[in-house]
Amino acid sequence: MAMIYELYYWPEIQGRGEFIRLALEEAGAKYVDVARGSGKKLGMAAVSKLLDDAKMATPPFALPALRAGKIVIAQTANILLFLGGRHGLAPRPEAGKLWTHQLQLTMADFLAEIHDTHHPIASGLYYEDQRQEAKRRSREFLASRAPKFLSYFEDVLARNPGHKHLVGARLTYADLSLFQIVSGLNYAFPNAMRALGKTTPLTLALHERVAKRPRIAAYLASERRIAFNAMGIFRHYKELDE
């Protein structure tokens, strides 16, 4: 019997968990999205049990976490490093493996900055309590940081022969993650992305190709894909997208 992975993540948002979901879906791996299930050993009670397990030798600081047999792995990029090796979603030779991971870690940095556009003061405060700071941070983000990150990935695609993948000649989890980031930015900053997108044609083309991959297309059309919303990392506030 093939291993069934257990994904531990919040049930109502895409969040960082979505990068793991996309990799599992593309791999055709069997997994349960623990918090969203019901029944024995599922649901938020099972997530709390993991987070509160005082005997666990390797406790996660935060979700997502993935249980794979006896081990529990946390940190999004770390989970993808593991899954990439298991499911052919990254090159096997060390140099290619590290390069794929490097791109993922750069996307993790980008994602943290995307989050902070609406929470520049504290993740524990409401958006409404840091709206003025969010406006200022978003302006700087859209003027400077988003173009810098997006043009970087565009450049990586341009340098890779064929221009269809970030790494080598096959799909990797880094491609899936860039798809997710572009999807999220399109949702959160539609106005800004109309202009930014014109400068990143290879990135937009990759985004479209990933969306059409059979397993990804089936996933996106399914109930397993949670819609973007005002609780996740990518949020649409009109006043931040001007």
Place this chain on the structure above:
Amino acid sequence: MAMIYELYYWPEIQGRGEFIRLALEEAGAKYVDVARGSGKKLGMAAVSKLLDDAKMATPPFALPALRAGKIVIAQTANILLFLGGRHGLAPRPEAGKLWTHQLQLTMADFLAEIHDTHHPIASGLYYEDQRQEAKRRSREFLASRAPKFLSYFEDVLARNPGHKHLVGARLTYADLSLFQIVSGLNYAFPNAMRALGKTTPLTLALHERVAKRPRIAAYLASERRIAFNAMGIFRHYKELDE
């Protein structure tokens, strides 16, 4: 002839490069700190050459980067993943390797939040232009996030038999990185750390042990160790430490 690593990082700050320097020093590895050297193929000109190399297939988004023979690796945690395997600074079995990396990635998240205490709006603006926001973010950071991260690592130490290392029974690069984070916090937030330190005795003891390791002690006493200053990630502004 043993390989001589080339570390590419800014010459005037500890910054993220320091996590790499500590690992290289503890390993007794031969390396050149490119930007700080003078002569052929050294100095800032050599760093610029790397960053502007339009032919490089795997360009770094940012420094630090490490050249190891034919490959160039970027992203601090990724470089440590590589060095950990090469120099016995992480367990060899996959589970231990992933766990060590997971801790490092959690420290990377912590570090990004530490940076944003003085730059909550934009890394491209001066501190003086975001001082009010920095005060607010620092208060939240010291009240909520710093205790959460520090108590997490304290808990990891408490769960590990012997309580002397974060991972297993031997030193890993994660221990070196936690040393660096505590050193930096002590510099940036001496007032807050006097109180916080009381709640993290195992972490402070690890910090002291690492500082006394022969190669680390020699490094810290050498000119290779750049002093903390007002340009790095860890900055001391009295008004943020109240």
